[in-house]
Every structure is written in C-alpha cells, then in structure tokens.
Amino acid sequence: MKLLHVKKVIVADKVRLAGTVKLESSEQEIELYFEYPERFANFVNESADAFVPALLLPAMSKGENLEIAGSISEKLFRNLEIIQNIFHQWYPSHLKKVLVHAESLTKLEKNSSQKVGSFFSLGVDSFYTLLKHVNAKNNSGPALSHLIYMKGLERPLHVYKHGQEQEVISRVTDVANQTGTDCIVGETNIRDHFRLSWGPHYHGAGLASVALSLSAGLESVLIPSTDFYKNIFPWGTSPLLDHLWSTEKTNVVHDGSEAQRSEKIIYSLAKAPLAMKHLRVCTNNAGGMNNCGTCPKCVRTMLPLVISGDLDKATTFPDRLPSNWTRIVQINEAHDLPHAEVFLQLAKDFNADKKLIKALEDKIENGRAALFCKGRNFAAIQASVFHFYLIKQTIDLIKHPLKNTLKRMSVLEAGQRSRLRQSLRAMLSLGKRGPSRQLEEPAMPSEPTTREA
C-alpha cells in the first residue's frame, strides 16, 4: 500500500486535504479526503501525517507494507512499532505487523495555538468530556475551544442518503453556541474504502487521522473515552493507544476513562440541562438524531437515569424503560459484567426500586454463570458442578454439629471456658510435638505391598 501524494485544495468554500493511495491488491488508485468549511483552511495541515493512522490499520489488515511518499512526523513514526505490537497482540489473525517506510522524517515544531478540539457526536462520552473541559478553571490545560463533528466516521459516507445528519449538525452547533466553543463540521470518506470493524479496530485510528488533518490549528485533540480504566479490553480507541498517534505538533489525548458510563450519566450529564436536551446514543438511527429507546445502547443510557430519577429530564428519550429491558441488557462478554455491577451498585446507592435491584442481581448472577460456561466443554462444566456439589454436601454435613458445639460453648461459664481453652492449647502443643516424638520411636516394619506367590 502506498500513499502517492497529498494535496490541500480549496474548492467552492471548502478546504480539502486529499491523499492518493495505491493498493497492492488493486490496479486502481483511491482518494482519501478530509473536508472542512473554508474558514478552517488555516487549521488544515498539508502533510502526510493524517494518512498514517488512516492507512496503517488497513495495511495491517491486508498484510501489505505501508510506503509513504513524503515526510511524516518523527514522533509519530517512532510510535508505529508500539501501535502495531498492541493491535497484533489483540488481533493476531486479523492485524499483521507490516513494514512502514516514509520518504523522510521531520521533527515538527510544536503548535502554540492553545486551541483544543474534542470529537463531539452528542453522545454520553462526548458530553462528559465537553462538560469536564469547557471551563478552563476545572483543568490545568487550556479550555476546550472547538467541537469536531465528522460526517463519515460514525457511519460510512454512503449511508447518509437522506440528510439524516442535518438535525445532528444543527444540535451540535447549538451546543457549541451555548458553551462558547466553535464547531468544526467536516466530512471524510476513510470508512468507505476499507472493510475494517469500526469499534474494535479502526475507531481510534480514524479519529486520530481527523485530529492530525487539523494539526495546523489545534494544539490538542481529545478523544472521549469509550470505557473506564478498570475495564480496559481490546478496542480501537483505548488509553493504551490513542496518545501514540500524537505528533510533535498536536497531542491526541484519550479523555474520561476515570468514570464509567453510568457514572458519567448520573453525576455529570443529568445535572446539565444542555446534555439532557440533546443527548443522542442510538445505534438504530443510521447517523440520525432519533433515540429508539429499545436498542441496548438506549437502554444502557436510560437505566442510570431511571436509577437516579432523572429520565424525565432527558427529552430525547421515551419516558420509561421498555418492559423487556432485562433481555435487552446483555452480559455476553467478560467486559459487560463490570458495567452491570456498576448499575447494581448505583441502584443500591440511590435506593432504587427493589424489583429493579432484584432484576439486576438476577441478571448478574445469570451472566456470571453464562460466562463461566462459555468456552468450556460439557465434561468440564459437569466436573465443576460435581465439585461444587461435593463441597456443599461436606459443608451441610459438618454445619449442624459445629453449630451445636459452638452453642454449647457459649452457655459454659467463664471458668469452664477458661479450662476448655487450656485443654485445647495443651492438645495443640501436643500436636506440634507429635512429629518429632514419632521420629524417636523405632520404625515399624512396613507391610509388603505385594503378595509373594
């Protein structure tokens, strides 16, 4: 795979950074692009850097070496080995290590603009990062200055046939206006050319490529975290990975892993009317605004709001959970379990409805059992159940005699208890001397283990 050349052009009030790519497996060249309103022309960096994250994962997926005509950031290049190691360990059969060659490496000058962007799609993680960083007083670094919404990231560009993104863009713009930030609304086709899973593989690299395309204007770009530190697992955006896409010019920052999703909702979003007015999480809307209220992501968002009594504030959601919500919230993978456990803990902390707490407890118990059985064969499960049965029988056998003894001890007078303790101590000390005394005794002739004929 080869990036042949990069160009920055301004056409019809848009600025476009385009890269021409030649794949080993195809005769045709393809064009990848990032496009923004012309007023952001000074933000767009005419460099190959943005195409490195955009192309590395596709190259690893195809097993093709990556060749870059032109210069790229030295810092970025040095981290490509670690990035490849992480992805290859996570997905050894899907993402193979490849050679990366760039025509030259440049130690770029630091961007001193003090401008900070954050990806913003009106979701839980986006709002949490916005609310955390919009006020400079809450943070050591500069305040958030730009929200970035890119058509073509959440879904490939060809999905947007009905203009369903227009209401989303209108609401993102409203949030930017209300928070004193500027809004960068752009478009990219990087998801239209490669068959990579967005979440597990391409998520972080895709966002990083957009961040680096704007590196002439932004000192840092925040990627709102998908998950929390306690629950790090293989995923395209991760606190292990995202910062490794940084250049000398622009820091790519993974933000928000200190809080679990439900905690973000209850302790941050539910207290912000702007978030409750515009929150959008649904996976059934093909990039549009609607929250269906019945998909797993909608239910996982509504549940914490029900627990804290805030669901009526969230005007973009139905006013109640669907009756079958326990079936919709699934514990299919080990990393689903910590989320359900946080739901349960929050439900207890907020004294939520007892039926809801019981439903969560049952869900977690069943989930643990299902995860235990997953990947084990029937014989191994039978053996485990048999061991459990044996332990339980043994406990049942000694439980009552032990209870009776303890009960009898509790009715003894103080003097009797003291004598009993002394007797026990004497028995224990005899037990300690036992082995050495046995050694002094003459060894008994052992019995023959086989009979003589």
Ligand SMILES: [Zn+2]
């Ligand atoms: Zn939904």
